[in-house]
Amino acid sequence: MILRFITLAMALQNAPAAAPPANFLYYECKVAIAINSNKLRDPDPTDWMNAGGCISYLHGFIDSDQLSAKRLICAPDGTDMLPIAANYVHYVDANPNMKSDDKPAFFVLLFLKDSYPCPSK
Numbered sequence: 001m002i003l004r005f006i007t008l009a010m011a012l013q014n015a016p017a018a019a020p021p022a023n024f025l026y027y028e029c030k031v032a033i034a035i036n037s038n039k040l041r042d043p044d045p046t047d048w049m050n051a052g053g054c055i056s057y058l059h060g061f062i063d064s065d066q067l068s069a070k071r072l073i074c075a076p077d078g079t080d081m082l083p084i085a086a087n088y089v090h091y092v093d094a095n096p097n098m099k100s101d102d103k104p105a106f107f108v109l110l111f112l113k114d115s116y117p118c119p120s121k
Contacts, residue, residue, distance in 0.1 A: 025054060028050040033085060
């Protein structure tokens with residue numbers, strides 16, 4: 001009985017208030033942009049968590065690429081992540097097929113590689 005209650009409580013806690021669009025990263029980045037531009041008045045903790053999810057995910061790709069022997073992403077050092085998130089939203093808007101959840105990591109890598117290419121050697 002207690003296990004059922006805990007399972008139900010966890011499900012309710014993790015259930016979103018409204019279903020986000022298919023591409024959750026896109027949604028998270030739009031929330032981050034809205035918070036930063038003051039278009040989202042009085043953001044709640046879930047909004048802040050979504051915004052952090054966008055920034056952290058994109059930052060993780062850039063950081064991990066810096067450890068690679070053959071770099072694919074060359075965002076300028078010290079680049080603020082919010083403009084990168086805004087660029088991601090614009091890139092997805094221009095390429096609607098990227099709103100699919102089929103291969104989100106592939107699409108993010110494609111975006112970063114296209115938007116912040118490394119110079120040819």
